[in-house]
Amino acid sequence: MKNIVLGVTGSIAAYKAADLTSALTKSGHRVDVILTKGGREFITPLTLQTLSKNRVYTDVFQMDDPSEVKHISLSKKADLFVVAPASADIIGKIANGIADDMLSSAALAMQGIPMLLAPAMNTRMYENPVVQENLAKLKKRGYRIIEPRETILADGDRGKGALAEVGEILRAITESLEEKAP
Numbered sequence: 001m002k003n004i005v006l007g008v009t010g011s012i013a014a015y016k017a018a019d020l021t022s023a024l025t026k027s028g029h030r031v032d033v034i035l036t037k038g039g040r041e042f043i044t045p046l047t048l049q050t051l052s053k054n055r056v057y058t059d060v061f062q063m064d065d066p067s068e069v070k071h072i073s074l075s076k077k078a079d080l081f082v083v084a085p086a087s088a089d090i091i092g093k094i095a096n097g098i099a100d101d102m103l104s105s106a107a108l109a110m111q112g113i114p115m116l117l118a119p120a121m122n123t124r125m126y127e128n129p130v131v132q133e134n135l136a137k138l139k140k141r142g143y144r145i146i147e148p149r150e151t152i153l154a155d156g157d158r159g160k161g162a163l164a165e166v167g168e169i170l171r172a173i174t175e176s177l178e179e180k181a182p
Helices: 012-026 045-052 070-077 088-095 102-109 129-140 166-180
Strands: 003-008 030-035 080-086 115-119 149-152 158-162
Touching (some): 003 102, 030 102, 080 088, 088 115
Parallel strands (some): 080 115
16 A cells, blocks of 8 residues: 555646546555645545545645644655646646645655656646746656646647546556555
């Protein structure tokens, strides 16, 4: 069993995090979900809590145990960190060291483990040079980027930006955990 921290951000693709959480849990992994404010607009903490069988973290100031700083304790026990879907917002925050919510704070605390991002956004946003620069910066820092699909997007535009299929994300997670294994 591996400890996986799953970040879920504000993207229409957030509903797919339910399938990802369920598949990881059924595979025997412990999944700790961090759901951003934007993510909560698309999927509820209760859904992810039920599927992960763990509390869903939504606020950096959420204190279950006063002796524990949760974003730090999650980073210490994590074997893998993945954000799916990863919005342009979280990609920019992580790339530029901004820690102003639970997910971006946890991301900055993660060290020495595989880190994966699965971007999901409109093509115009995904292809924006700023987003591409941030992704390149994160790749240089060791993040694995699970490329989005090209298709008709939720808003009717056609192009690259749809979240990778859950099966592809699961394969990337499995490969990353196997590469890390001694």
